[in-house]
Amino acid sequence: MLLHRLARVSQEVAATSARSRKTALLAELFRDAEADDVPIVIPYLAGRLPQGRLGIGWKILGTPVPPAEEPTLTVREVDARLTDLGKVSGTGSQAERARLVGELMGACTEPEQRFLLGLIGGEVRQGALDAVAVEGLAQATGAPSADVRRAVMLAGSLQTVAERLLADGPESLAGFRLTVGRPVQPMLAHSASSVTEAIDKLGSCAVEEKLDGIRVQVHRDGDDVRLYTRTLDDITDRLPELTSAARELKGEHFILDGEVIAFDEGGRPRSFQDIAGRVGSRVDVATAAEAVPVSPVFFDALSVDGRDLLDLPFADRHAELARLVPEPMRVRRTLVADPADARARAAAEQFLADTLKRGHEGVVLKGLDAPYSAGRRGASWLKVKPVHTLDLVVLAAEWGHGRRTGKLSNLHLGARNPDGSFAMLGKTFKGLTDALLAWQTERLQELAVEDNGWVVTVRPELVVEIAYDGLQRSTRYPAGVTLRFARVVRYREDKTPAQADTVETLLAAHPEVTP
Numbered sequence: 297m298l299l300h301r302l303a304r305v306s307q308e309v310a311a312t313s314a315r316s317r318k319t320a321l322l323a324e325l326f327r328d329a330e331a332d333d334v335p336i337v338i339p340y341l342a343g344r345l346p347q348g349r350l351g352i353g354w355k356i357l358g359t360p361v362p363p364a365e366e367p368t369l370t371v372r373e374v375d376a377r378l379t380d381l382g383k384v385s386g387t388g389s390q391a392e393r394a395r396l397v398g399e400l401m402g403a404c405t406e407p408e409q410r411f412l413l414g415l416i417g418g419e420v421r422q423g424a425l426d427a428v429a430v431e432g433l434a435q436a437t438g439a440p441s442a443d444v445r446r447a448v449m450l451a452g453s454l455q456t457v458a459e460r461l462l463a464d465g466p467e468s469l470a471g472f473r474l475t476v477g478r479p480v481q482p483m484l485a486h487s488a489s490s491v492t493e494a495i496d497k498l499g500s501c502a503v504e505e506k507l508d509g510i511r512v513q514v515h516r517d518g519d520d521v522r523l524y525t526r527t528l529d530d531i532t533d534r535l536p537e538l539t540s541a542a543r544e545l546k547g548e549h550f551i552l553d554g555e556v557i558a559f560d561e562g563g564r565p566r567s568f569q570d571i572a573g574r575v576g577s578r579v580d581v582a583t584a585a586e587a588v589p590v591s592p593v594f595f596d597a598l599s600v601d602g603r604d605l606l607d608l609p610f611a612d613r614h615a616e617l618a619r620l621v622p623e624p625m626r627v628r629r630t631l632v633a634d635p636a637d638a639r640a641r642a643a644a645e646q647f648l649a650d651t652l653k654r655g656h657e658g659v660v661l662k663g664l665d666a667p668y669s670a671g672r673r674g675a676s677w678l679k680v681k682p683v684h685t686l687d688l689v690v691l692a693a694e695w696g697h698g699r700r701t702g703k704l705s706n707l708h709l710g711a712r713n714p715d716g717s718f719a720m721l722g723k724t725f726k727g728l729t730d731a732l733l734a735w736q737t738e739r740l741q742e743l744a745v746e747d748n749g750w751v752v753t754v755r756p757e758l759v760v761e762i763a764y765d766g767l768q769r770s771t772r773y774p775a776g777v778t779l780r781f782a783r784v785v786r787y788r789e790d791k792t793p794a795q796a797d798t799v800e801t802l803l804a805a806h807p808e809v810t811p
Contacts, residue, residue, distance in 0.1 A: 299369045343716070347382040365405070430517070487678035503664065512525065700725075709779070762782050763785050
C-alpha cells in the first residue's frame with residue numbers, strides 16, 4: 297500500500313465526526329491492504345510508531361525539504377526507513393538522523409510529508425480509535441463485529457487479528473481462544489457517585505475494596521508463571537514474590553486478575569508512587585524487593601484448568617477464585633444479595649467507610665450475574681470514590697517563579713475529544729511536592745515541542761490523575777467548562793493518552809453545568 301493512500305484516509309477520518317463515515321473509510325482502506333501492511337497501517341492511523349520514540353526533535357523535523365511530485369513510497373518502505381532511523385546512535389548521530397529524515401521527506405509528496413511529520417512528532421490524533429478500526433475491519437472482511445471484538449480481546453492485539461483476518465478470512469477468528477500465557481485486556485469500571493446509586497443500577501452485587509496499586513494478570517501453566525500489567529507488559533522478572541505466590545496456589549493452570557499492593561510497617565497501604573516505582577524497576581530486583589515488598593490481591597478468575605470462564609456470571613467466577621486462592625490473598629468484599637434489603641445497603645455503606653479508614657481508595661461494586669467484558673468499561677462494574685477524579689493529559693506547563701523558579705509548575709490539562717484531540721479544561725499547580733516538581737520538570741522537557749520562555753508545549757503523552765471539587769462554566773476553555781479546585785493526585789505512567797477521560801464523560805457526570 298502506498299503511504300499516499302494512508303495519508304489521505306487519515307486526513308479524511310480527521311475531517312469527519314460521523315462514526316459511520318470513519319468506519320466506511322477504514323473498511324475501504326483495509327480492503328485494499330495486504331496482510332503484511334496491517335502491523336504498520338493500524339498503529340500509523342492511531343498516531344503510534346511501531347518503533348516507539350526515534351529521538352528526533354523539532355529542530356530536525358522543522359527543516360523544510362522540497363516534496364516529491366508523485367507518490368512512490370509504500371508503507372512498508374517507510375517503516376523500514378524509520379526502523380533504520382531508530383538504530384542510529386553514537387557520535388554524529390544527530391547529523392545522521394537529519395540526513396535520513398531529509399532523504400525520507402524528499403521522497404514524500406506534500407500530503408505525505410504533513411502526515412509523517414505529525415506521526416513522528418506525535419501530532420496525529422485523528423480519532424481512528426481501535427473501536428472504529430474493529431468495525432471497519434469487520435465491514436471490510438464480512439466478519440461479524442462481535443466476533444472481531446472478541447478475537448481482539450483474546451489476542452490482546454488488533455494488529456494480530458487484522459493480519460489473520462485479511463490473510464485467511466472470517467473463519468480464522470475461531471483460532472483466537474483464551475490461552476494461558478497470552479494476556480487479555482482487563483475489564484475496567486465506570487464511576488458512580490455513591491454506593492446507593494451503584495446498587496440501584498446493578499441490583500444484586502458484590503462490594504469490593506478498590507485498591508490503589510498496579511493491576512496485574514497472573515498466568516500459570518505448571519511451573520511457568522507470567523505476570524502482565526493492564527497494558528499487557530510482561531513484568532514477571534520484576535516481581536519474584538508474585539511468581540512464588542502463584543506457585544503456592546492449588547491450581548497449576550489458570551489466569552487470575554488482581555492488584556499488586558504494598559503495605560507500610562503499620563499495615564497501611566503504601567503510596568501508588570512507591571508501588572509503581574517498584575514495578576517499574578528493571579535493575580537490582582532483590583534490593584527493590586527488600587525496600588518495597590509487594591503482595592498480590594486477587595479478585596477474578598478468567599481461566600481455570602483449561603476452562604474459559606469469561607462468559608460465566610461473576611458469582612461463578614468468584615467461586616472458582618475462592619477454590620484456588622486463600623482468603624488472605626483475595627480482595628475484601630461484602631455481598632448485597634437483595635438490593636431491596638435496607639440492612640444489606642447499610643452494610644455496603646459501612647463497608648465503604650471501613651475501606652477508606654484502612655487507607656484504600658474506595659469500593660468497586662460488581663453485578664453478580666455479569667460476564668467478564670475484557671478490554672471494556674463494563675456497565676456491571678462501578679467504582680465509588682469519595683472525591684471526583686479524572687485522568688487527563690498534560691498539554692503544556694508554565695515555568696514557575698519564586699521558590700519554583702526553574703521548575704515546570706502550572707500544568708495545562710486536557711480531556712479527550714471524540715476526534716482524538718484534547719480539549720483544555722484548566723490549569724493547576726496544586727498538590728505538587730518538591731520531588732514531583734523535579735520529576736515532572738525533567739519528564740516534560742523530554743516531551744517538549746516548543747518553549748517560548750513562559751509556556752512549554754509538550755507532546756500529549758503524559759497522563760495525570762487530577763482531583764477536583766466540581767465544574768463551572770467558562771468561555772475561556774473550548775469545552776465551555778473548567779475544573780474547580782483541581783489538584784494533582786499522581787501521574788499515571790501505566791496509562792496511555794487513549795485511556796484518558798473524555799470531555800463527553802465529564803459533561804455527562806455534571807449535567808448541571810453542561811454548556
